[in-house]
Amino acid sequence: MTKGKAWITVLFLLFSLVFVGITHQGTMLGDYLFRTIGIPPWSEPATNHGLHYSAIFGIILLIFSGNLTIMHFKQRYKKYVGRTVILFFIIFYYLYPFLTERLYYLVNMNNEGIEVVDFLEKDSHCMYGTQEDIVQVQCTIRLINYGGQNETIKIRPIFREYGNPQGIWSFAEVQPQEITLLPRSNIRHHIYFESKPDARIAEFGADGNTDYFGVEFVKDGQKKVVFRE
Template sequence: MTGIKGWLYILFLLFSLIFVGITHQGTMVGDYLFRTIGIPPWSEAATNHGLHYSVIFGIVMLIVSGNLTIMYFKQHYKKYVGRSVILFCIIFIYLYPILTEQLYYLVNVNKEGVKVVDFLEKDSDCMYGTQEDIVKIQCTIRLINYGGQNETIKIRPIFREYGNSQGIWSFIEVQPQEITLLPRSNIKYNIQFESKPDAKIVEFGASGNTNYFGVEFVKDGQKKEVFRR
């Protein structure tokens, strides 16, 4: 029979797994908690590079909670306790993004508008090239509709450059495209965008590809930006 101490160790282990687990959005709960209490999760906070403090803290918690759980249950169950705890951790981390996505579907099933649409960085990238005074952009974007009905919405990619206020993305304005997202869907779309004409574009003449971008959603006067990095 599991005592109070045993349940506390199990809860500590579950919290540690949730802390370091990667959601379907590619985010980590530990990063969110660090930011909530005013601690940057990265040593280079402006660029999300360097030492990942929240991951280091989470791994330490996971090791401690795992060892406490194993040592406690070894007193009651002699065989396979260590293997069982390790196997549980592996299965939980593997299923965690699936569980978080299904939870979002459940919570938002009766909601609509920009609040139920989302952008995932996974499998998303953009290629761009300059043609005279415009930039043509071909994007592969993974979009989610958590709601239970079609959502016709305007979207456009958002590009940012670290510490470069004079880069091409600081002044070009990408024109939005309208797209209909199926209910409870997680689909990869190929969408072409263009910027508004601008004389500066001729001067810079940028071309290339990137997976460092976000997405702006607009519907019925409401706007939502998703840029997780």
């Protein structure tokens, strides 16, 4: 086994792991690559449901690259190669989100503004109810500031209803709240929002809870919407 071949198999294995790995944002590189080349990563692209094509391809890639790595290194290291590769899979799976988050902190260490703030779906959810012509919304939102200084921004949750453009969220306008995010922070915030008064709200009504929503950030006239699908 040449050193060049060994490096190729290891790099192929690392690419397979990164392709199918889940970042701290809950996203997968494979989804991004599929969309870049014009292939929908899901069989139902409008709702991101059904068969997850990029994940299936990534798992096949991972099995192939893992077997290739084991075959190459087994020629020299007879014992424990398979178990070592599997252990590496497990360690990488748990460390990858931590590493991607640290990378974002490093890249944005000296940056500021709306680009360094982010929203994570993990541990985020909202409860809402109708009070006359207003929708009251109580949210727990995990927010990140990758930058090295305080960021004071306005935020509001963005709700969507699949296949229902006439639903209440098409006209119920939730008002933003101002919040200050600490430097290099990843914190769950409990924030109360209300919609603008609207006679249609009293007619339609809205009660329930959801963990499927996005967040709109506004700072210094700039707007950024994070809605991971």
